[in-house]
Amino acid sequence: MSKAIVLLSGGLDSTTMLAIAKSQGFTISALTFAYGQRHQSEVESARRTAKAFNVQDHTVIDIDLRAFGGSALTDMIDVPKDRTLDEMTAAIPITYVPARNTIFLSYALAIAEVREAFDIFIGVNSLDYAGYPDCRPEYVSAFQAMANLATAQAVGSGPQLNIHTPLIHKPKAEIIQAGIELGVDYSTTVSCYEANGDGRACGHCDACILRRQGFQQCGQEDPTRYVDHEMAGI
Amino acid sequence: MSKAIVLLSGGLDSTTMLAIAKSQGFTISALTFAYGQRHQSEVESARRTAKAFNVQDHTVIDIDLRAFGGSALTDMIDVPKDRTLDEMTAAIPITYVPARNTIFLSYALAIAEVREAFDIFIGVNSLDYAGYPDCRPEYVSAFQAMANLATAQAVGSGPQLNIHTPLIHKPKAEIIQAGIELGVDYSTTVSCYEANGDGRACGHCDACILRRQGFQQCGQEDPTRYVDHEMAGI
Numbered sequence: 001m002s003k004a005i006v007l008l009s010g011g012l013d014s015t016t017m018l019a020i021a022k023s024q025g026f027t028i029s030a031l032t033f034a035y036g037q038r039h040q041s042e043v044e045s046a047r048r049t050a051k052a053f054n055v056q057d058h059t060v061i062d063i064d065l066r067a068f069g070g071s072a073l074t075d076m077i078d079v080p081k082d083r084t085l086d087e088m089t090a091a092i093p094i095t096y097v098p099a100r101n102t103i104f105l106s107y108a109l110a111i112a113e114v115r116e117a118f119d120i121f122i123g124v125n126s127l128d129y130a131g132y133p134d135c136r137p138e139y140v141s142a143f144q145a146m147a148n149l150a151t152a153q154a155v156g157s158g159p160q161l162n163i164h165t166p167l168i169h170k171p172k173a174e175i176i177q178a179g180i181e182l183g184v185d186y187s188t189t190v191s192c193y194e195a196n197g198d199g200r201a202c203g204h205c206d207a208c209i210l211r212r213q214g215f216q217q218c219g220q221e222d223p224t225r226y227v228d229h230e231m232a233g234i
Numbered sequence: 235m236s237k238a239i240v241l242l243s244g245g246l247d248s249t250t251m252l253a254i255a256k257s258q259g260f261t262i263s264a265l266t267f268a269y270g271q272r273h274q275s276e277v278e279s280a281r282r283t284a285k286a287f288n289v290q291d292h293t294v295i296d297i298d299l300r301a302f303g304g305s306a307l308t309d310m311i312d313v314p315k316d317r318t319l320d321e322m323t324a325a326i327p328i329t330y331v332p333a334r335n336t337i338f339l340s341y342a343l344a345i346a347e348v349r350e351a352f353d354i355f356i357g358v359n360s361l362d363y364a365g366y367p368d369c370r371p372e373y374v375s376a377f378q379a380m381a382n383l384a385t386a387q388a389v390g391s392g393p394q395l396n397i398h399t400p401l402i403h404k405p406k407a408e409i410i411q412a413g414i415e416l417g418v419d420y421s422t423t424v425s426c427y428e429a430n431g432d433g434r435a436c437g438h439c440d441a442c443i444l445r446r447q448g449f450q451q452c453g454q455e456d457p458t459r460y461v462d463h464e465m466a467g468i
Contacts, residue, residue: 063297064295065344098343098347098385098386099341099344099347102344102380102384103337103341106333106337106340107337109332109336110299110332110333110334110337113332114332133384133386133388134383134384139383139384142379142380143380145379146336146373146379147336149368149370149376150333150335150336150367150373150376150377151333152332155367
């Protein structure tokens, strides 16, 4: 069985992606970052998912992106609320964390090299996160090209490293549908930028709105545990 | 004045490079990693150099590359001793740390984005470290191409990010000569893979041999503080 490194945040997208990678027959090493983000309950969700999908191993790496600042997800800057899709994609959101995916993929590359894995999965999505430069296909292609020059494996004539982005062009409703068919329990995943300690969602940040609309559009019940219990079950 | 991010390990090469960046008029943010390497005295050397060259700021980031393993610099694997240049370049050395430069450059990219800097300096050398995939010019070019798609700056029409590698084709003797002309005090830099707590060099690892030959070849006195005092002053 081929080995794959799967970047697992604990949110809806990466959890679905883990299920997809598993269904493709990969032996999975999951990789999660505790990066000083406000939504620590995401990391707990990642641990539950890794266990539920019986991954080979799960590494949680502490890195402090707060040292650089510049994002509402790591600094004490207000996360925007109740925005329309147009507002979300009009400019690079303040929730963008500088060079985050590049740092995450670099660690994945190091682990891939040590484990002799040639497949990395990252759950970027260029529809929902149109404003994030490091969620675009051209960025991922450039990272893959660099990765194939970066490692000891790259110098030899062995297999090339592949970065898989199975969700990159998928609308949220389609992601949810695929996940449900693969047995994902979305009640345990945390997407909210301001989830509370218990993992309950605010229902108003961009991530909550995209997720909620996804469940509505595919006609599935929304199992998200909201802080405001009135929001549940739509 | 333009801002530059300078990757500063505290060794001979990166210290010289800092002097070069300074002489080119950049305002410098130095960036050092404490990555569980055996030679912690390198980090102390980096602190001294940053102070001596009056950088604007110096960030030391703790990252644990030991979590992945696979290198004599982070694991308890013996560092090779008393090798010839041919032996050093015959294969990828066990002192190579998987994806290390990719991880370092990714952090530099994050800091560059937050500080609005468009210049990153890395002291890679494709002569002395011919066996290291991530010291080759083609690797650095690929990283730069990726970086210019990765950030919020990349999406706009602002300046492009430049990765400077002023030492990449320079023999060690030439690097030392350039540094001496720019006022570098090499007695405080640490290159040895197994420097002791006091920063004294073993004189026998690849890094020590390359450094020692560099001083011999340019006819400068070797100010390195060796564990074996007999080796000094050649």
